[in-house]
Amino acid sequence: xxxxxxxxxxxxxxxxxxKIADEVIMGIAAITAREVKGVARLSGNNLYKKMKGVKVSxxxxxxxxxxxxxxxxVSIPVVSEKVQDKVKTAIESMTGLEVSEVNVRIAxxxxxxx
Numbered sequence: 001x002x003x004x005x006x007x008x009x010x011x012x013x014x015x016x017x018x019k020i021a022d023e024v025i026m027g028i029a030a031i032t033a034r035e036v037k038g039v040a041r042l043s044g045n046n047l048y049k050k051m052k053g054v055k056v057s058x059x060x061x062x063x064x065x066x067x068x069x070x071x072x073x074v075s076i077p078v079v080s081e082k083v084q085d086k087v088k089t090a091i092e093s094m095t096g097l098e099v100s101e102v103n104v105r106i107a108x109x110x111x112x113x114x
Contacts, residue, residue: 020097025064026055029102030052032083033086036082038071038079038082039083040068040109042054043069053067053068054066061100062091062095062101063101065105066087066102067107069107072110080106083104
């Protein structure tokens with residue numbers, strides 16, 4: 001099993017390797033961010049529609065870049081910090097990888113049309 005874009009979780013296992021694909025980490029980040037109250041949608045371009053607005057890079061640690069729109073009237077700093085905390089916690093608890101950065105870019109405010 002060889003993933004082009006994947007990361008080893010246990011390099012010294014005696015029963016086999018575990019590799020996590022980029023798409024898995026991006027999916028965790030995307031789903032977790034959308035669950036935060038005040039996040040209207042993720043935005044930006046991405047090959048994987050459900051993970052639109054999420055980019056990850058892994059070297060020694062995971063770095064996440066997210067672009068999103070927030071609901072009108074929410075506190076941008078409060079919602080952004082919740083996204084950062086929840087995404088970091090979710091990735092670390094599900095993958096065992098360390099997250100060093102979750103960078104959030106607010107691309108817009110979603111206003112309900114009447």
